[in-house]
Amino acid sequence: xxxxxxxxxxxxxxxxxxxxxxxxxxxxxxxxxxxxxxxxxxxxxxxxxxxxxxxxxxxxxxxxxxxxxxxxxxxx
Amino acid sequence: xxxxxxxxxxxxxxxxxxxxxxxxxxxxxxxxxxxxxxxxxxxxxxxxxxxxxxxxxxxxxxxxxxxxxxxxxxxxxxxxxxxxxxxxxxxxxxxxxxxxxxxxxxxxxxxxxxxxxxxxxxxxxxxxxxxxxxxxxxxxxxxxxxxxxxxxxxxxxxxxxxxxxxxxxxxxxxxxxxxxxxxxxxxxxxxxxxxxxxxxxxxxxxxxxxxxxxxxxxxxxxxxxxxxxxxxxxxxxxxxxxxxxxxxxxxxxxxxxxxxxxxxxxxxxxxxxxxxxxxxxxxxxxxxxxxxxxxxxxxxxxxxxxxxxxxxxxxxxxxxxxxxxxxxxxxxxxxxxxxxxxxxxxxxxxxxxxxxxxxxxxxxxxxxxxxxxxxxxxxxxx
Numbered sequence: 085x086x087x088x089x090x091x092x093x094x095x096x097x098x099x100x101x102x103x104x105x106x107x108x109x110x111x112x113x114x115x116x117x118x119x120x121x122x123x124x125x126x127x128x129x130x131x132x133x134x135x136x137x138x139x140x141x142x143x144x145x146x147x148x149x150x151x152x153x154x155x156x157x158x159x160x
Numbered sequence: 161x162x163x164x165x166x167x168x169x170x171x172x173x174x175x176x177x178x179x180x181x182x183x184x185x186x187x188x189x190x191x192x193x194x195x196x197x198x199x200x201x202x203x204x205x206x207x208x209x210x211x212x213x214x215x216x217x218x219x220x221x222x223x224x225x226x227x228x229x230x231x232x233x234x235x236x237x238x239x240x241x242x243x244x245x246x247x248x249x250x251x252x253x254x255x256x257x258x259x260x261x262x263x264x265x266x267x268x269x270x271x272x273x274x275x276x277x278x279x280x281x282x283x284x285x286x287x288x289x290x291x292x293x294x295x296x297x298x299x300x301x302x303x304x305x306x307x308x309x310x311x312x313x314x315x316x317x318x319x320x321x322x323x324x325x326x327x328x329x330x331x332x333x334x335x336x337x338x339x340x341x342x343x344x345x346x347x348x349x350x351x352x353x354x355x356x357x358x359x360x361x362x363x364x365x366x367x368x369x370x371x372x373x374x375x376x377x378x379x380x381x382x383x384x385x386x387x388x389x390x391x392x393x394x395x396x397x398x399x400x401x402x403x404x405x406x407x408x409x410x411x412x413x414x415x416x417x418x419x420x421x422x423x424x425x426x427x428x429x430x431x432x433x434x435x436x437x438x439x440x441x442x443x444x445x446x447x448x449x450x451x452x453x454x455x456x457x458x459x460x461x462x463x464x465x466x467x468x469x470x471x472x473x474x475x476x477x478x479x480x481x482x483x484x485x486x487x488x489x490x491x492x493x494x495x496x497x498x499x500x501x502x503x504x505x506x507x508x509x510x511x512x513x514x515x516x517x518x519x520x521x522x523x524x525x526x527x528x529x530x531x532x533x534x535x536x537x538x539x540x541x542x
C-alpha cells in the first residue's frame with residue numbers, strides 16, 4: 085500500500101505555480117488543505133499519486149520551484 | 161462626453177474587466193492562501209494567474225517576484241523605503257512624480273543623500289547629465305519611464321547601464337507607460353519596475369505592483385508592512401519568501417482579477433497596435449492645437465519620444481477656467497494643474513500655474529479629437 089504523496093510549500097503562490105507546472109506536464113494532482121500533522125507553513129498543499137513521486141520531484145526541481153518538502157501519506 | 165483623462169485613470173474599462181471582477185467575487189470568493197477549501201483555492205488561482213500575466217507582460221522570469229500593491233505609489237514606496245538606508249546615495253530625475261519625490265524627500269531628512277538630475281524644458285533627459293551624477297557611486301537610480309505631465313519618455317535602457325556601472329540598482333516608475341509601450345525588464349536591465357493597474361493596463365483602481373528582477377537581493381529590501389500571509393503561521397516573524405514577504409494582509413481579489421483580465425485584453429489587442437492608435441490620436445491633437453494662435457504646448461512633438469499625453473496653456477487664461485469650460489460647455493474631461501508633479505512642472509516652465517492635460521486612450525476616436533480641438537479653439541478666442 086503506497087498511499088498518496090503531498091508536496092508542502094512556503095507560499096500559496098508556489099503551490100499555485102507547482103499545480104500549473106504539473107498539470108501541464110500531464111500529472112493528476114489536487115490542491116488540498118495542508119494535513120495538520122505535517123506542517124503549518126502554508127495552508128495549501130498538493131496531493132499526488134505516490135507512485136509518481138520520483139518524476140514529480142525531478143520536474144519540480146527542473147521548474148526551479150522552492151518547496152518545503154514531499155511526504156508520503158498512508159491512507160486509513 | 162469625451163474622456164481625455166486616461167493618464168489619471170483609463171476609462172471606460174473593457175467589459176471583460178468588470179466581468180472578471182464580478183466572477184471572482186461570485187465564484188472564487190474565498191480568502192486566497194488562508195483556508196485551503198475550494199473557494200480559497202479558487203481565489204488563490206485567480207491571483208496566481210494574474211501574477212503570470214504580469215510576468216509575461218514585462219518579461220519577468222519569476223512570477224513569484226511580482227508583488228501586488230494597492231497602486232504604483234505603494235510599489236514605489238516599498239522599493240524606496242525598503243532599500244534605502246541613511247548614508248545611501250540615490251539619483252533621480254527632475255521629471256519625477258510626487259510618488260517618488262515625496263518618499264525621497266522624506267528619506268533625505270533621515271540621512272539618505274539625494275541628487276536630482278535636471279531635465280530639458282521638453283522633459284527629456286540628457287543622458288550625459290545622468291552619467292555625470294553617477295560618476296560617484298550610488299545605491300539606487302530612479303527614473304520615470306514616461307512623464308505624467310508631458311508624456312516624454314526617458315531612456316531607461318541607457319539609465320540601466322549607467323546605474324549598473326555605478327553599482328546602483330535601477331527602479332523604473334512605469335505608472336504611465338505600462339500597457340501603452342512594450343516593456344521588457346530583462347532586455348532593458350530594469351531591476352525594479354513599479355506599475356499601476358488602473359491606467360494603461362485597463363484594470364480597476366486599487367491595483368498595482370512591483371516587479372522584482374533576479375538582480376535584486378530581496379534580503380536587503382525591508383517590507384513596508386508586516387503581518388499575516390497565510391504562510392509560516394507558526395512564526396511571529398515575517399517570512400522571507402516572495403511574494404509573501406511584501407504582501408501581508410488579505411489581497412484585493414476582485415481588483416487583481418480585473419487586472420488580469422485587463423492585461424489579457426490588451427495583450428490580445430496588442431500593445432504595438434494600442435501604441436500606434438495613441439500616437440495617431442496624439443499627433444492629430446498636437447497638429448490641431450499647435451495651429452491655435454497663442455496656445456503654448458509643452459513637451460516633445462516627436463511622438464516616438466513620447467506617449468499620448470499632451471499639456472498646454474493659453475496665456476491670459478487660467479488652466480482651471482479652461483478645464484471647467486471644457487467640461488461644462490463641451491463635455492470634455494481633462495485634468496488641469498500640477499498633476500502631483502511639481503518637479504516636472506518646474507522643469508518645463510509651467511510652475512506654479514500648471515497646464516491643461518489631455519490624455520487620449522485606446523477608446524478615443526478621431527471625431528472626439530476633432531471636437532476637442534474645435535472646443536479649445538472656441539475657448540482660446542473668447
